[in-house]
Amino acid sequence: MTGFTNPVWASNFPDPQVLDADGSYVAIATNGNGMNVQTLTSTDLVDWSQGSDAMPELASWTSPGKVWAPEAVQIGEQWVMYYTTRAPDPDIQCIGVAVSAQPEGPYVDDSDGPLVCEEDTGGSIDAHPFVDTDGQAYLYWKNDGNAVGVDTWISVQRLGPDGTTLVGEPERLIRQDLAWEGDLVEGPFVREKDGVYHLFYSANDFGSDRYAVGHATAEAPTGPFVKDDEPVLVSNEVAAGPGHNSLVERDGRVWMVYHAWAPDAVGSEVPGRTMWLSEVTFDGRSVSVEPPATTVPTRP
Numbered sequence: 001m002t003g004f005t006n007p008v009w010a011s012n013f014p015d016p017q018v019l020d021a022d023g024s025y026v027a028i029a030t031n032g033n034g035m036n037v038q039t040l041t042s043t044d045l046v047d048w049s050q051g052s053d054a055m056p057e058l059a060s061w062t063s064p065g066k067v068w069a070p071e072a073v074q075i076g077e078q079w080v081m082y083y084t085t086r087a088p089d090p091d092i093q094c095i096g097v098a099v100s101a102q103p104e105g106p107y108v109d110d111s112d113g114p115l116v117c118e119e120d121t122g123g124s125i126d127a128h129p130f131v132d133t134d135g136q137a138y139l140y141w142k143n144d145g146n147a148v149g150v151d152t153w154i155s156v157q158r159l160g161p162d163g164t165t166l167v168g169e170p171e172r173l174i175r176q177d178l179a180w181e182g183d184l185v186e187g188p189f190v191r192e193k194d195g196v197y198h199l200f201y202s203a204n205d206f207g208s209d210r211y212a213v214g215h216a217t218a219e220a221p222t223g224p225f226v227k228d229d230e231p232v233l234v235s236n237e238v239a240a241g242p243g244h245n246s247l248v249e250r251d252g253r254v255w256m257v258y259h260a261w262a263p264d265a266v267g268s269e270v271p272g273r274t275m276w277l278s279e280v281t282f283d284g285r286s287v288s289v290e291p292p293a294t295t296v297p298t299r300p
Helices: none
Strands: 017-021 024-029 038-042 048-050 067-075 078-086 093-100 124-131 137-143 153-159 166-175 185-193 196-203 212-218 240-250 253-261 274-283 286-289
Touching: 017 067, 017 240, 024 067, 067 124, 078 124, 093 124, 124 185, 137 185, 153 185, 166 196, 185 240, 196 240
Parallel strands: 212 240
Antiparallel strands: 017 024, 024 038, 038 048, 067 078, 078 093, 124 137, 137 153, 153 166, 185 196, 196 212, 240 253, 253 274, 274 286
16 A cells, blocks of 8 residues: 655644544634635545635624634534634633534534633633543533633533533643643543543644643543653654644544644744644553654555
8 A cells, every 4th residue: 555745735724623524534724725714625534625614604703814723523413613713802712613514514603602711711722522432422622821821721511412502510631730741731632442531632832843742541531531741742853843633533543633833944933734644553541643754654
């Protein structure tokens, strides 16, 4: 089987998530290229084509150019997308929710305000939906504490039956307490494997080569999660600042999808964050992620 070349999308496509749409794939990402929610389509995870704006019309309470880190999941007959955006009052980042009949959109948010907005701890960003094996859906996110000089926490809360409401109370899971994490943790992504819940997250300064992907495990989606001491994906000579990952499975193999900078672009005003793939293997509570490589010997 022939290999492939990273990045699989060489233009700016930050905070990527890949959705499996019955054997074909839709990638969504932070605003750019004239879109509120960028999209790409592929049949093999390697060759991608530009799509159209997944959310061409925004909710009345936000504004264009301020849509970040979207993630979506299928709940029942609809796709539900959670995204970070600016709330008008107070002017902080919060999480909105929108729905669509298909993974590529168009998603519609007809709400009159955010779904999550932790005003007292800097706002709320980086929402991640996860549906457990029993069908219960959860929403994970980060409070934007580094924006106001307080701790950042990855929290979780149960979602209602259609995914557009929250149930119960949020639970705090992890915060920045390891040296490599710097001032923050963010970008959660959860996968269940053989009864173990794997929480991947990013930490440190996203615009530097210190940004990396961490890993923690638990026996339930609500924790408690135990972190690995060191990150599982870090910068190297071909990719700087790898992070804000998602996972996608194809033919029994699991791939981490993430953005990374060109090493010589770190420190530039507007370096592009391109989309990369690295294979992930699970062994009980441990994971192994292939380092960023421009040439990968086997295709997904």
